[in-house]
Amino acid sequence: MINLTLQIAALQPQVSIDLIKIMDQRLLAIEKRSAFLQGILDQPEAPPEEYSRANKELRKLSSTITLINKLRIKQEEIGSLKSLMAECQEDNDMQDMATEELGQAMEEEKRLQTVLLMSLMPRDDADERGCILEVRAGTGGEEASLFAMDVFKMYERYSLKKGWKFEVVELAESDLKGFKEASAAITGAGVYGKLKFESGIHRVQRVPVTEKSGRVHTSAVSVAILPQADEVDVQLRNEDLRIDTYRSGGSGGQHANTTNSAVRITHIPTGMTVAIQDERSQHMVVILTLATSLFALLLFIVFVLKNKAKALKVLCARLYEVERSRVHMNRSKLRSDQIGSGDRSERIRTYNFPQGRVTDHRVGITYHSINDVMQGETLDAFVDALLLQQEMDAIASFSSTI
């Protein structure tokens, strides 16, 4: 543990002078913008649309403006303290008092600058959301399926400790009751922000239960974390959906009396399918073709069918992810080395059971109690380090984009 904290301490971001200069430019621009918007609001004849837009933007800036004002006040204070010290060089008492106050003021200035810097960082809106967890056994056959199950349960325990809701959506079991594939919807505040770093390949080295000669095998499990999509994020358009029933031939219509309402929906642009079963009415299908906005759709689903809501959650999350990676591609030049880029084929972590340790390859951190990790106890250690690394990367790209 000591090992870990030292490493984290070394990673603390230093707010350099150059960065301050860059930030100051940004702050000035924000102040100017705010004054301009306030001007619009002060005009008695401002048209209502312009008024409300200005109001909205001003509201978004308000917390930053408050911080900037505090900073300016502090900087003025520093300025006057310095001139006071210059004028009263002979007065020792005054000098001592002023020095002390100056020290405190400069500390506060630094703190405000750091907070402002963080607030200016581009934030991923998705951090606040819940997520969809998908675990898939990779190379290694039966052993990989068993480890996939261990990993899935690790996240379940971690989620429960965090007080998040963990809903299993789908499970495909292997012969030895491991998981070939498993997915869950995890809901709570800030879930995606914490779990997004888990996307990638998790490699395991251990003696499989099926192994008779005690040799250590390496297998892999892939984990994907998708932010849960809000109703308004995803536009499921009629034209993009194809709906099939599973009717086995036959004329259908009046010819048949069936209670089989199973239906499969394919999102044509992405080829993704969601299969829906076990409901008494096929209407779900009808709703989908009607709805142009997911919001109206989900209202109905929540009202009618829980089963389909789950399937829809997954479909929406996948669609949202497709959209996000399209957007991400466009912005990715500067951020391609960033952690959490979501490259699913990146090998991110190795779990070595014989040696009892877990290593995260991105931040180079090794945790020496593999049991704690599998119990969901100490994923935070990795998550915190990864978050910090992300901050630093954000700062780096911030200064290079100005």
Next chain:
Amino acid sequence: MKLSLTRTSLSSVLAPLLCNSHPSRRPISSLSVSHRPTSLSPETTPLFLRPPTSSASLSDLLKFRNWAETLSSSTGASFSALDNGPDTHLLLRELTWLLEDALENPKTLAYCIPSAVSNDLLVSLRADLEELYTLWKQRIDERRPFQYIVGCEHWRDLVLGVREGVLIPRPETEHVVDLVSDAIKGNDELGDGLWADLGTGSGALAIGIARILRDRGMVIATDLSPVAVEVASFNVQRYNLQDKVAIRQGSWFGPLKEAEGDLVGLVSNPPYIPTEHIDGLQAEVKHEPRLALDGGTDGIGDLLYLCNGAVSMLKPGGFFAFETNGEKQCKFLVDYMETKLKGSFNDVNIVSDFAGIQRFVTGFRSR
């Protein structure tokens, strides 16, 4: 999706629509619901709506379930091989739905541990155990349709009462309501006019459409069968649409002659199975009224009648949607409209169902 309905009666709402266009017509008061049953026959009440006045011990209930499951499993794939009937998986699922509808507390069975069940634990039921045994025996031995057994059918976002004498609404027919919705989106006025659902059966389409019409939209639903009229009225009342939907007993357009030229919309799922196919139908379907299924030679007779009637009944710009037996009938109708009824309709389309079969013909009365 709650619709706000004004409590005006049918007649006063219909008045402006009809008086203005045809001042010489009969007074509106004759356009009232012709059949409002004062007492419903007990068979009309769906199982899930019956009061839970029976009870049984949990262990007896579980005995029933075991017996029913065994009976269902014994059929294997024989029904599906015979006539595309249900396989064991479907039957077992229907059984759980039967129990859901029969139990006052459907979750009772989900939470009990069979081995630990005490004989004394009483479960509240909407039908006594003896009836449940009878019902399930009917399901398997007689292939009595599941929907008649529980007395209801889940269709679109509705639960409709059904019983012998009424056609069980098909999932394909759900799509007609979507087609109507699309038409209204293309022309708001359609939502405020008078619609007709011919051969309404349980009232499914009439109710489905009424729920998507606008404030002044209305539906007249007709059916030859008195049983259908009773069941449809029951369903209309359950959805509190009695001020929006009128049910008339009679043949096709007969009961709405005075609306000639005023309909903004016309839908129907008429009998379309060719007579020669009736005997080979799935056993469950044979319990349903032949009147609702048999379309005569080629099965096209009623559909043609409706096409002809649509010419005079629809107002210019009015919409129609008919369900058919499949590709052959769809193409036949389109061809008929384009040749024998040339100039009467435009934008005639064939729409497929979700199994990929060409199922519906839609179009508009030419202006």
